[in-house]
Amino acid sequence: MNTGDDGFLKEKLKECGYKFTGQRAAILETMLQCSGQHVSTEEIFNIVKLKHPEIGLATVYRTMILLDKLGLVHKLDFDDGFSRYELVKPNEDHTHHHLICSSCGSVSEVEEDLLDSLEEEILKKNGFLVKDHRVQFYGLCSKCRNE
Template sequence: MVNSYTSEDILKITNKLKKSGYKLTPQRQAIVDTIIDSVGKHLTVEEIFDIVKQRRPEIGLATVYRTIMLMHEQNIVTRLDLIDGTARYELARDDEHHTHHHLVCLNCSTVFEFMDDLLDPLEEEIGRKYNFKVLDHSLKFYGICNECAKEEKIKEELNNDKREG
């Protein structure tokens, strides 16, 4: 995914933190910059820490963790929980009507995004049937990505060759 964030977007994020009473310290700025630079990558707190540490060697994991939790509370980042218990974070998008959806590879844990909102008719039906106003939804599909499927096929072919030879 191409980083389509502008300096105006960065300013919105920093202003949101400031309006909530939080100072934008150099450490927090480095974390915000890392999240923006990593759009589409779905990073764990530890992965964010590893990147930020290159820019700000003095930063600690606890600071990164607290800042990510703060950004999550302020709806600056969204949290993606995977079935292995891993939480990944990505920048929230103002232009989305709903949270976008994800494809998660069970083999390599790669996360792919897809933007098609296929659930609008289902949301309307749920609203009518249960008298419930749906505000958002999150959809994750779990499976095997193309690269892992290719590797599995290669392993399978090698095993067949060994049995035949």
């Protein structure tokens, strides 16, 4: 994905039969600003409305569902009552792993894929070819452990 490029979004929307709108572009732009973060719909809305007060929460909500469908963002569910989103990284064929602190709620990432050997084992034992997985680890982050 060519980040920060309206043309890319335009193409992607057209390809899937959607119209390119300034609101959609503004919301994607906000996600690009939040690259590497895991933001809730409300957080995205709070950032978007600084520059675009005409965009309502419902629009942000619907647009995030659309961007997820287009494969530009991932929807994340950390069982904390919020829907969160992150930008899909270029050339990422596997979803990375998330470390969720149950004390402060921070989310960090494990970049390397820890499950390759497990997937091989599943293929051998169960004859099941794993194509993707979602892994979330719950615990205490280093900051909270030191408190």
